[in-house]
Amino acid sequence: MKNIDILYLKLDNLEEKIVSKKVLLNIIRNVIQDKPEIYLKKLRENRKIKAIFNKYYYILSENERKTNILNYFDIELVFGALNKSNVKWYISLEKGLELNNILWQAHKTVTIINNKFSRKCKILKNQFEFKKIKSNYINNYIKNKTKNRITQNIGINEKIYLDYIYFKKAPPIELIEKIDKTKVIEISKIYPKNFQEKIKENE
Numbered sequence: 001m002k003n004i005d006i007l008y009l010k011l012d013n014l015e016e017k018i019v020s021k022k023v024l025l026n027i028i029r030n031v032i033q034d035k036p037e038i039y040l041k042k043l044r045e046n047r048k049i050k051a052i053f054n055k056y057y058y059i060l061s062e063n064e065r066k067t068n069i070l071n072y073f074d075i076e077l078v079f080g081a082l083n084k085s086n087v088k089w090y091i092s093l094e095k096g097l098e099l100n101n102i103l104w105q106a107h108k109t110v111t112i113i114n115n116k117f118s119r120k121c122k123i124l125k126n127q128f129e130f131k132k133i134k135s136n137y138i139n140n141y142i143k144n145k146t147k148n149r150i151t152q153n154i155g156i157n158e159k160i161y162l163d164y165i166y167f168k169k170a171p172p173i174e175l176i177e178k179i180d181k182t183k184v185i186e187i188s189k190i191y192p193k194n195f196q197e198k199i200k201e202n203e
Helices: 003-012 021-031 036-045 062-067 074-084 093-099 157-166 181-190 193-202
Strands: 018-020 049-051 056-059 089-092 109-114 119-123 126-132 141-145 151-155
Touching: 003 021, 003 036, 018 021, 018 074, 021 036, 021 056, 036 049, 056 074, 074 109, 074 126, 074 151, 089 093, 089 157, 093 109, 093 151, 093 157, 151 157, 157 181, 157 193, 181 193
Parallel strands: 089 151, 109 126
Antiparallel strands: 018 056, 049 056, 089 109, 119 126, 141 151
């Protein structure tokens, strides 16, 4: 059996299909001792692995390679990579409200509040906006599972309301009508005093 075939077999036998670049390079080194970066490139060119972001990859099954149809939605792969990273995160703003059934229009941009980086980018055909805040502000979100059993974190309505104010955006009227104002005040206590006062002024 050729080294590349042994490598494919090892990847197929992995229980986790979303893995870091570091894990992939270690697997390659165990099979092929030298030039792991070259074989990582070959795996991508042969569509055995698919780059997600932040140095994480998805391992395709043979059926996925043949049909060009993945078992997961692209957005789920991003959530899966975030879950494996040392990142605290949750979905907020318009996409969060869509998932919370507050806004019914589908929103193309997925806003991810996190404690590591800020940037706008396109990942696997989806638009993402990552907004960085302090780690202790990342709270009051619900963990649930997608249909494909990927954990996604979604801010509760009151937390999303605070995010709108924090990032100087006007909250939708649909959200304002649904929030628990007492809960908003309570959650805001972890923020600086001037922000707390701003929230009280808005109530």
